[in-house]
Amino acid sequence: MSIKHLSAGSQEVPLQKGKLRLYSMRFCPYAQRAHLVLNAKNIPHDVVYINLKSKPEWYLEKVASGKVPAISVDGVELYESLIIADFLDEKYPDRPLHVRGDPLRKALDRLLADRFSRVTSLLYKLYAGSTPNMDPAILESIFDEMDYFEKELAKRGTPFFFGDQPGMVDYMIWPWCERLEMVRILGGDQFKVPRDRFQRMFAWSKGMLEDSAVKAIYCTPEQHAKFLQSYKAGTPDYDNILV
Amino acid sequence: MSIKHLSAGSQEVPLQKGKLRLYSMRFCPYAQRAHLVLNAKNIPHDVVYINLKSKPEWYLEKVASGKVPAISVDGVELYESLIIADFLDEKYPDRPLHVRGDPLRKALDRLLADRFSRVTSLLYKLYAGSTPNMDPAILESIFDEMDYFEKELAKRGTPFFFGDQPGMVDYMIWPWCERLEMVRILGGDQFKVPRDRFQRMFAWSKGMLEDSAVKAIYCTPEQHAKFLQSYKAGTPDYDNILV
Numbered sequence: 001m002s003i004k005h006l007s008a009g010s011q012e013v014p015l016q017k018g019k020l021r022l023y024s025m026r027f028c029p030y031a032q033r034a035h036l037v038l039n040a041k042n043i044p045h046d047v048v049y050i051n052l053k054s055k056p057e058w059y060l061e062k063v064a065s066g067k068v069p070a071i072s073v074d075g076v077e078l079y080e081s082l083i084i085a086d087f088l089d090e091k092y093p094d095r096p097l098h099v100r101g102d103p104l105r106k107a108l109d110r111l112l113a114d115r116f117s118r119v120t121s122l123l124y125k126l127y128a129g130s131t132p133n134m135d136p137a138i139l140e141s142i143f144d145e146m147d148y149f150e151k152e153l154a155k156r157g158t159p160f161f162f163g164d165q166p167g168m169v170d171y172m173i174w175p176w177c178e179r180l181e182m183v184r185i186l187g188g189d190q191f192k193v194p195r196d197r198f199q200r201m202f203a204w205s206k207g208m209l210e211d212s213a214v215k216a217i218y219c220t221p222e223q224h225a226k227f228l229q230s231y232k233a234g235t236p237d238y239d240n241i242l243v
Numbered sequence: 244m245s246i247k248h249l250s251a252g253s254q255e256v257p258l259q260k261g262k263l264r265l266y267s268m269r270f271c272p273y274a275q276r277a278h279l280v281l282n283a284k285n286i287p288h289d290v291v292y293i294n295l296k297s298k299p300e301w302y303l304e305k306v307a308s309g310k311v312p313a314i315s316v317d318g319v320e321l322y323e324s325l326i327i328a329d330f331l332d333e334k335y336p337d338r339p340l341h342v343r344g345d346p347l348r349k350a351l352d353r354l355l356a357d358r359f360s361r362v363t364s365l366l367y368k369l370y371a372g373s374t375p376n377m378d379p380a381i382l383e384s385i386f387d388e389m390d391y392f393e394k395e396l397a398k399r400g401t402p403f404f405f406g407d408q409p410g411m412v413d414y415m416i417w418p419w420c421e422r423l424e425m426v427r428i429l430g431g432d433q434f435k436v437p438r439d440r441f442q443r444m445f446a447w448s449k450g451m452l453e454d455s456a457v458k459a460i461y462c463t464p465e466q467h468a469k470f471l472q473s474y475k476a477g478t479p480d481y482d483n484i485l486v
């Protein structure tokens with residue numbers, strides 16, 4: 001399936017009255033968070049994909065930062081993936097992704113999702129350099145941070161951070177976990193994620209891959225790597241990788 | 244009133260059963276957010292002040308980052324000022340600080356509070372250099388960012404961002420507004436905040452200064468400046484400025 005990302009000079013796609021609109025980029029992990037929440041909660045919506053290298057003028061008028069994800073809802077634009085996710089969970093109460101009626105548990109889950117930003121910033125650092133020469137020390141720091149999540153799963157004693165099915169923490173951290181194998185693809189076999197060290201996270205990952213919300217917006221690590229390489233070459237291939 | 248900030252080598256102050264504990268530093272704007280929410284909602288609590296230059300060992304065991312604010316509640320520590328604030332607002336429903344039953348309005352308020360981080364990071368940049376030689380260009384950028392808040396007050400047409408009384412946005416941005424006059428104290432008269440440009444924010448500020456939650460944890464700009472100077476000199480005076 002070819003996905004058309006709209007560029008500068010494009011026409012705005014009219015909103016459908018009463019229907020939520022997601023602005024996304026197919027390989028953006030932050031946008032994926034919004035897809036996952038919309039999918040998990042079965043919220044009717046359409047998606048408009050944005051070429052982030054050549055942003056449509058009409059998009060910059062709507063969302064001054066030009067970033068994705070953003071959603072249009074009741075004539076207003078919301079951005080910031082975590083704020084969008086919490087909004088959707090509050091506005092559409094079916095299939096709650098935050099535990100209801102337990103503010104402490106919710107706060108702890110928000111802290112856990114927030115803590116994952118340590119992993120994501122290390123990942124950006126890892127990929128910032130020349131990918132065939134990635135720094136193994138950064139990867140080791142990533143694993144050190146991920147130990148916390150491995151231990152947290154053990155502490156919670158459930159297959160997902162939320163419980164028996166994925167919830168907010170699971171969906172908020174998933175996009176980077178889906179991409180983690182990129183490390184091996186781009187850096188070679190010495191960059192394998194150690195299975196014994198992350199037994200629970202591997203089982204979790206397997207469970208996530210069986211989740212219908214995840215499946216509906218999944219890309220293989222190879223596809224993610226292909227996109228990253230096109231991006232690093234200065235010619236991000238938004239439209240053709242999934243064809 | 245002298246405020247004792249506990250240091251390395253100190254004994255932990257035992258928690259009172261069922262009572263919430265706030266860990267704070269008297270001049271920390273992030274910790275002030277937690278004070279404001281606790282005050283506004285009249286939540287019974289005690290406060291333990293932490294010497295951030297010489298952190299108690301027992302505190303580092305509780306809160307690995309050693310940062311403030313943190314709260315102890317039901318045997319668990321929460322940190323990150325915005326997560327603490329939202330938790331308190333959910334756990335203690337009296338005097339709601341987020342609009343209830345309107346997820347879109349809540350999300351817009353969260354975006355607004357989030358946007359204020361542009362102001363705070365510019366302020367840190369402004370004070371990072373030598374204070375007698377602050378860069379007027381940075382101050383101008385701060386005012387540019389504050390224009391958004393001035394306009395937002397006009398758009399909302401209420402004395403506070405929340406409405407007729409302060410709410411979450413008001414309390415979350417207040418600590419830096421309380422300190423804004425420091426610019427003039429440290430940088431001289433050319434750094435005055437222009438009254439005509441920020442008429443609504445000045446009226447808002449006056450209203451905030453009359454709020455009992457604000458009054459209970461207020462410091463004058465001169466006191467804040469004194470603390471900042473002691474901090475920049477490498478000898479932060481946690482305990483004696485308010486005596």
